[in-house]
Amino acid sequence: DAGVIQSPRHEVTEMGQEVTLRCKPISGHNSLFWYRQTMMRGLELLIYFNNNVPIDDSGMPEDRFSAKMPNASFSTLKIQPSEPRDSAVYFCASSPSGAGGITGELFFGEGSRLTVL
């Protein structure tokens, strides 16, 4: 079975450029999460969706960050314009969920390592 698929695995870009990270969740999972991992701040939840609807984006650092989930099988995280402090590993995770929340574990992709020069 395919797991969570993220692309690109590595991205090197220059400050000011637009960056788009992509995620395909596991089929049938109706909750999707974007996390950012850095040495200084650890794992931070940026945003999560339930049934393609953004539920909580309070972790999105600023207006330069945006995320969309146009359908159940695809999500994007966009940074425009990018800055060196955005350098991090960005993880997408998915999970099945019901009206009462998530019942089990998160399934993580392998991450997208972003370097902004």
Add this chain to the structure above:
Amino acid sequence: GDSVTQMEGPVTLSEEAFLTINCTYTATGYPSLFWYVQYPGEGLQLLLKATKADDKGSNKGFEATYRKETTSFHLEKGSVQVSDSAVYFCALRGSGGFKTIFGAGTRLFVKA
């Protein structure tokens, strides 16, 4: 708000040594507790979980017991292997919630 505190690393052990990684939490109600493991270059994967007080989660020789009286969920393994070298994250999720909150992670090095 809810939070997770785990022991700082790195932890360096010799093969076959006993492992303990401490984890304590702050949460209202009865959260579910998790240990995730991250191998180099990979995403996190679930190692074990416990959903109510006194539950013991176990997997691959690792164990952790949900202790509500001490708000703890310490990870243990009786005999570590070189292949256990990884970063271990303690995590919680409130009952009926969506957010999973992670600790800072503890890096484990196991020497042959």
